[in-house]
Amino acid sequence: MLEVAVLKLGEYISLAVSEIYHNKIRTFLTLIGIIIGIAAVIIIIFVIQGAEEYLFHELGSIVPLDLIEIYGRWDPDTQRRLGYISFEDLDYLKEKLGDQIRAVTPVYYFYGDLQKKGHNYECEIIATTEEYQEFYYLNITEGRFISNTDNENFNQVIVLGRDTAEELFAGEEAIGKKITLYDTTFTVIGILPETYKSPIASGGSTGDDNRAFIPLKVVERIFGIHNEFYLWMRATGTETVSSTQQRVLELLDERHGLAPDGESRYYAYNFAEDMEMIRIIKTVLMVLLSGVASITLLVAGIGVMNIMLVIIAERIKEIGLRKALGATRRDILSQFIIESIILCIFGGILGVLLGYFGSRTILSFVRDFVRVEIAVPFWAVILSLGFTTAVGLFFGIYPAMKAAKLDPIEALHHQ
Amino acid sequence: MIQVENLTKIYGKGEIAVTALNQVSFSVREGEFVAVMGPSGSGKTTLMNILGCLDSPTSGTYILSGTDVINMTDKELARIRNRKIGFIFQTFNLLPRLTALKNVEQPMIYRGIRRKKREETARKYLTEVGLEDRMHHLPNELSGGQKQRVAIARALVNNPDIILADEPTGNLDSRSEKDILNILTDLNKKGITIIMVTHNEKVARYAHRIVYFHDGEIVKEEIVNAGGGSIETG
Known part of the structure; x- marks a missing residue:
């Protein structure tokens, strides 16, 4: 059972990637919201984390x-x-x-x-x-x-x-x-x-x-x-x-x-207890600002849902055919949810890249003042991609359910 | 192989209800090649949809290879479509982004067959329909006849008992038409049961038996070629 699921998953992923490849411009336009949202989260985390590291580094040079x-x-x-x-x-x-x-x-x-x-x-x-x-x-x-x-x-x-x-x-x-x-x-x-x-x-x-x-x-x-x-x-x-x-x-x-x-x-x-206070302030700030940026992602998710509905309308005949070839409702549901997730992860990756290069640009401006090595934390990347996966899943469910429920005959004869 | 009794299909309710099939009883023996003819709206497409487990009748029974399929769940029907039935359509219905090979592999994905085995099987059937040098072509790089041959290979990969062909030559020139019909005849000789819907009397003559539909009822049956096999036309 698990083996079959993995096998199908691989197939759905490669189908989704091929769809993205064939609709580059449309995909990119759909994903702009996600790309900017994720880039914003990455840059916010980078800046706050960097500011904290810088502050502690400077404090450390003033006092142990x-x-x-x-x-x-x-x-x-x-x-x-x-x-x-x-x-x-x-x-x-x-x-x-x-x-x-x-x-x-x-x-x-x-x-x-x-x-x-x-x-x-x-x-x-x-x-x-x-x-x-x-x-x-x-x-x-x-x-x-x-x-x-x-x-x-x-x-x-x-x-x-x-x-x-x-x-x-x-x-x-x-x-x-x-x-x-x-x-x-x-x-x-x-x-x-x-x-x-x-x-x-x-x-x-x-x-x-x-x-x-x-x-x-x-x-x-x-x-x-x-x-x-x-x-x-x-x-x-x-x-x-x-x-x-x-x-x-x-x-x-x-x-x-x-x-x-x-x-x-x-x-x-x-000073350690003061530092703890700074850390708490930093965390609150980071959660708050990232939270605001995440709202952008939710809005972007609605865009993804919209394009998924368009994709499904365009591919009604494919859905009918797949049902005729033996796809169950669950197969169709999985295929389109995976497609939505892949779409969002793709946006997430572009967003992480934009965020990374954005952070590097910021760093190059402040390099004269900042003496510490600051990097985009790895957990921020994982968090971003995790969040986009969740967005893809959440906003993909409704369109995919619509696709799964299509009547095979109507879908097959759709012009 | 197929046994249908008192099959009735009514679309809609009340005054706008349309009876597409009216108490149709009909059976197909294993290894038979049956052509279904009739004007548009005569109920032949509805019959094919029900036989293909894509639609369920309003009343009546349908026994396929000894199994009653009327009360099956969606999942069970999907399994029957996947393993027992091969579909061939007038408009080929190939997936435009996938190569011939990948198109043929699709039914095996739902069966949970591994990639390597899938590819092997798809190659075998594409070679059988004479497309060994077209495996990596996309559908828009193939002629109509070639597309239909890909579709036939796709219908065959899961070793179905029955092939349901809905106007398989409707969009083809006469040469390709002959090719496709010969392939179907050969398949039939190998023991696969074929049910084919057509408008074309000449095409129907490739079958053993022709069933004529009119207004949702079978109006005539004609044995044309009891021994089976292709006959020279024209």
Whole structure:
């Protein structure tokens, strides 16, 4: 039974293809609606998907997407933090979390005046440790970054951002020179190269060359600022960010107890949850826009139904003959439904091609700005062809039923 | 082979009702070649449609090869048309987009025969009707006589018991007419039962028996050629 069905299916497909081949112009005109509808769906998916990939790629270049930032909650009444994080806390968390985190570093930033021979220059000062490099790839080529030894020994060393170095030294050799910050002398040990400026963000932690790095322990000891730092952590991936963040807060709560209001003394922030929000917005947008484009396909489907009715009217005699040769109603029904489906799939393929080349054209316009490889997703192609098959099936049923019900004698003697 | 009793076919209802067949009883022996004659509207086409299982009578019985076909479902009738009956039409009714070979293959598709076997069988029958060098031609590249020969090959591929030919030479010149009638006669000699509708007395003379229709009734039967086989005409 199945074998016969497959055999007939093959025959109906080849008949349908031959009909399409013999009616090229009519077929094309009928299918314009489907072609445009599918191309629109493909381009919409391409653009939204591409925009998301681009956004995440850019975000990733600004900040590690698995970053968790933890800090003491600010109490607006007392104008103090409700919780503090110490180096002991840091070690404790490191030990407890083990493999759950890829990196951890304390970060404290403030604005300060760098001075060199009476020349004053304000910039962002970031006090941190060697592990900062686990968060940002600094690609340092001149000198070196802050090391753990610098922190342990309270070395008064400083690493300058590109703009800061330019401003203070203006082309002179800077490494080994001394500058002062709040009357404390620091020796320049490294200069950072120019960083990538993402078009979607201004300022922030990278993309800003007007800054300087010093060892955190020096800040604590010389400026007397203790346990005020933020803790940065990297989870093992964006998927584990939420659970790791939860665990960190639990560990800190166990160690320090809850705040008087019954909430945690600490606050954590991550980008992964924002990304999740972006993803949801993207999906909603994609479904909505594709849905609108699909309405075009339904309208196009009515066109297909119309042409199928014409095809059947033209081939009444063939239907009569086929019945005389032994075709059952089901055979005729299948033949014309298959023809309708093949017609629509053919339109779907043309639509996918148009969508693909349309997407390539769009890509060629934005190539100067977009640094990521974007492609039409394969699932979008499958979805499109699946949808056109459904359109062909749905709108082919009525004409095919009409054909199947034809009286063989009337059909045979139709002129 | 064919046994028809009190066959009546009435088209329409009430005052506009038209009786196409009126209590027709008629039988055909296995291996017989019967010609059906009569003016237009005499009921011969209606009879052929009923014999071909394309139409059902208003009343009466029809037994084909020992099977009562009156109460069969659409699917069962399609099966009978496919396997037991071969149709030949005045206007050939070839599918214009398909080659001679593909046209001949069509009935075998409904029988569920594989492509390779189909092609083999179609070739065999096309060779039998003398079209071995025309297999890949489209119908519009063939002469009338050649088209009718393709149609005969198509009627034969499923090994039918009966061939129903409706004015098979009506659209042909006299030479092709003779060719086609000789082919039919040869087939008949091989044991296939043939029922042929015609307007042409000369054509009818190829049969064993001629049945005359008028106003939905059989008015005369004539044995012309009891032994069968072709006779020289003209």
